[in-house]
Amino acid sequence: MTNNRPVDEHDPSRWVDEHGDALFRFAILRVRDPELAGDLVQDTFLSALKAKEGFRGGSSLRTWLIGILKHKIIDHYRKHRIEVSASDLQSNAEGSDFEHADRVTSRWSEAPSQLVENREFWGALTNCLAGLPEAHRRAFSMREFDGLEGEEICKVLGVTPTNLWVMLHRARAKLRKCLESTWFEV
Amino acid sequence: MIGCRESARLISEQRDRRLPWRTRVALRLHLALCKLCKVYATQMAALGRISNVAGVVAPDRCPGTLSEERKRRIKEALDR
Numbered sequence: 001m002t003n004n005r006p007v008d009e010h011d012p013s014r015w016v017d018e019h020g021d022a023l024f025r026f027a028i029l030r031v032r033d034p035e036l037a038g039d040l041v042q043d044t045f046l047s048a049l050k051a052k053e054g055f056r057g058g059s060s061l062r063t064w065l066i067g068i069l070k071h072k073i074i075d076h077y078r079k080h081r082i083e084v085s086a087s088d089l090q091s092n093a094e095g096s097d098f099e100h101a102d103r104v105t106s107r108w109s110e111a112p113s114q115l116v117e118n119r120e121f122w123g124a125l126t127n128c129l130a131g132l133p134e135a136h137r138r139a140f141s142m143r144e145f146d147g148l149e150g151e152e153i154c155k156v157l158g159v160t161p162t163n164l165w166v167m168l169h170r171a172r173a174k175l176r177k178c179l180e181s182t183w184f185e186v
Numbered sequence: 187m188i189g190c191r192e193s194a195r196l197i198s199e200q201r202d203r204r205l206p207w208r209t210r211v212a213l214r215l216h217l218a219l220c221k222l223c224k225v226y227a228t229q230m231a232a233l234g235r236i237s238n239v240a241g242v243v244a245p246d247r248c249p250g251t252l253s254e255e256r257k258r259r260i261k262e263a264l265d266r
Contacts, residue, residue, distance in 0.1 A: 022245035029244040112239035145241025169198035
């Protein structure tokens with residue numbers, strides 16, 4: 001037996017240094033505004049402190065904290081709803097974002113696990129996300145980053161399924177076009 | 187026959203719901219004939235895969251850190 005007790009990773013005074021940046025990165029991809037991302041991370045830690053006894057260690061502490069943060073972000077979307085404008089819901093609006101690829105660019109077939117190692121790729125992705133209307137960005141984020149089902153996203157955003165499909169189509173079309181020109185064509 | 191615009195809309199929509207079979211057939215037919223829409227469909231699928239991975243690995247890979255000021259404020263709040 002030794003007296004070297006393992007460091008208690010569940011000690012809340014260590015949480016911010018060990019998990020603060022990771023939570024911030026999770027949030028900043030989804031909400032864009034650093035101040036808001038910081039607020040959400042802070043709320044997450046405070047809720048986690050209150051619910052500490054509920055953490056049973058079935059998952060890692062990081063996973064548990066991220067689960068709380070995910071709820072905070074969706075709560076934020078729900079409480080601060082974006083009015084979806086008529087033009088947000090037109091699938092064939094003038095100057096629509098749909099454009100064919102005009103040629104085959106091979107970088108699209110790079111393995112995602114390779115792409116995410118590249119810092120410039122993240123720059124392109126976050127820039128392109130910033131170019132989306134807020135409502136489209138939220139829809140895309142919940143669907144493609146978090147893998148939520150359409151029904152749940154409709155409830156959060158307060159839109160019909162038909163509206164959601166249009167919003168997702170326009171978000172994907174615009175992102176495709178933006179990534180093609182800022183990243184995949186480099 | 188559906189056109190390219192309609193095809194693009196359906197390529198996205200089929201990621202979110204099961205399309206009626208007539209629509210699926212129409213889309214498949216269009217994709218068999220239109221090389222650029224086929225490329226578009228491939229890129230949409232890639233965008234989906236890339237986003238799924240990005241969403242999961244963001245805590246480790248997405249650039250950005252909490253400011254020192256914010257860390258200090260959170261620690262104070264936790265201590266209260």
